[in-house]
Amino acid sequence: MNFSKELEALEIFRRVGKIADEMGLETYVVGGYVRDLIMGRPCKDIDFVCVGPGIALATAVAESFPSHVPLSVFKNFGTAMIKLDDYEVEFVGARRESYKSDSRKPIVEDGTLQEDQERRDFTINAMAICVNQDRFGELIDPFDGLKDIKRKIIKTPTDPNVTFSDDPLRMMRAVRFASQLQFDIDADTFEGLVNNAHRLSIISGERIIDELNKMIMVDKPSYGFKLLFASKLLHEFFPEMVELQGVDSVGDKSHKDNFYHTLQVLDNICVMTDNLWLRWAAIMHDIAKPATKRFNAKVGWTFHGHEDKGARMTPGIFRRLKLPMDERMKYVQLLVRLHLRPIALVSDKVTDSAVRRLLFDAGDAIDDLMKLCRADVTSKNNNKVQRYLANFDKVEQKILEVEEKDQVRNFQPPVSGEEIMSIFGLDPSRIIGELKEEIKEAILEGHIQNNKEEALQLLYRLAENRGLKPKTE
Incomplete structure (x- = not known):
């Protein structure tokens, strides 16, 4: 298959190919750009691999422009990058890698294109398109990545146990790509996740949370979390969320599965907002239910005080997960603490005083708090859902009326x-x-x-x- 017409859309491919020919370097565009080109997705990151010195090729390409083009060289990694408008263009020499068991940092040696493709994480990321003049646009796809794109499958190019043991972060990337692309994970590849989940312990919290946040920002994050749970990856870094799963019963009294309820709330909030931290508030809002669960023979299962306990747990979880310990954490903590308050305001007998106190306590987060409360309505009974949402309409109207009259949101005492x-x-x-x-x-x-x-x-x-x-x- 040839993609010369698609590559012609950007001048950089012919330019790199011409310079590569002059330098006698076999050169390809690889990885995510090729995947997204085939899928018709936008991509601003272009990676070139040449069989030879990548930094030398990058330098020659940068110098070929009549005006100055910023060139960044990373000698330790053997890579170089230039910026062209909105594009980041990276160059590296083809390489093969080997790993030590206690580190995901590879031992790198010069290699062939085939060895470079073998070291990549998934078949859909292991495709290459030649930019040399005589083979311009030719697809090199030794692991059937094109077929896996059509099948919507995430699959490792070689033995998944080796792929994931060598670099355990690839397990998080497998779930992230499945979430972003709405692909399935190949059965053998998924078994590799399960077998190697414990290896995630050698990965830094920062790298894990970076992948997790990308999953949270997709349209329907519940899919990724279900994969993390089923593969036992979630157990390795977020045990508090794992503990939400399950249903206890005494006689005919049982409670809802708070793990799947949380995922529904998360999906619901994603329809309303792309605010990462409001999405985190949805994840955290019931996090203390396992710690506050009690059985009462008269009323069944209770979770009294889970909102306050959850707010107290938030800083510790954020710190361990390497999430920011700043105003963003405090914002999530506030929403966790207040997420039950608006429910108490649905009665016609609610006083203006109660509304004023909520406005004062929530401040600028009041609108996001109401979104979280709406997302928290997850009953399978549609009539019940509509009744709850109608009640929240009334609460929001009451909030508007009190705010307009009293202006107490974020107010400072008039006398200092x-x-x-x-x-x-x-x-x-x-x-x-x-x-x-x-x-x-x-x-x-x-x-x-x-x-x-x-x-x-x-x-x-x-x-x-x-x-x-x-x-x-």
């Missing part, structure tokens, strides 16, 4: 601690915090409006009750 100290001539002390807290509570309860005038009037009354008098000028 510095002003209180200045008015009464006080030094920093506990009483300053107590006065601010009472003003805040009065606003949230609706006793006073959220403005400085009413806050100051209340401040003077509170101070008088404590025997404090304004400082005389």
Whole structure:
């Protein structure tokens, strides 16, 4: 099969081929670009392999442009990269690899194109297209990658046990590609995942979470998580999520499987947002249910306090998984802690005070919190789902009304601690915090409006009750 017409769309392929011919280098475009070209997917990363010095070819290509083209050389890896508009173009010499059992870093030696293709992770990534003039556009596909694309199969080019044992990160990549492309994993390749799942322990948390986040960002992440669970890969790095799986029963009372419920919530939230951290909130929202599960003979299974326990667990999980320990973690933690609160507001008897408190506690995350609550409705009874969603419509309307009237989202007390100290001539002390807290509570309860005038009037009354008098000028 020849792809010369497809390669003609970008000038870089003819340019590289011409220079490779002048240097006497057999040269191919390989890997992901070839896969995506065949699948009709956009790809901005172009990888060239030449049988010879890749850095020398990259240097010659960069120098062939009339204007300066940035060239980055990575001598330790034998690679070089140039940037052309939106494209990153990488060059490397063909190589063969061998591995030590305690490391995924290969011992690299110069090799042939065939050896270079053999070292690649999957058949769909092991195809090459020649760019030399006499064979321009010719597909080299020794492992039937084209056939596997048509069959929608992820398969290793050689023995999967060797492929995954050599570089265990490839197991995460197998699931990631299956998730992104909606492909199945070949039976022997999947067995290789199961056999080598324990090898994931030699991979850094940063590399694992990078692959996991890419899975989470697909349209329907539940598929990838089911593969991770079935292959036992998830057990190696996220045991808290594994513990969600399963159903306990006592008599005729049982609870839902919280693992599959979580995956449904995750899929639901993905329809509403591409915010990675809101998707993480969906993953984490019930993470403490196993730790809070209790059986009550009258009401059945309960998970009281799982939202607070889950919020307390969030920093430790984020730290171990090498997720960011910054405002993004705090945002997820906040949503986990508050995810049951809006459900309590569906009653017609809910006071404005309760809504104000939710607005105050959620701040700018209130809209995302409501998305999470909607995603959390996973009943198989469609009438029940519609009833819950209609209730959330009412809650959101009530939130809008209270917010417009009281403006309490993220509000700061109208009177600062510095002003209180200045008015009464006080030094920093506990009483300053107590006065601010009472003003805040009065606003949230609706006793006073959220403005400085009413806050100051209340401040003077509170101070008088404590025997404090304004400082005389």
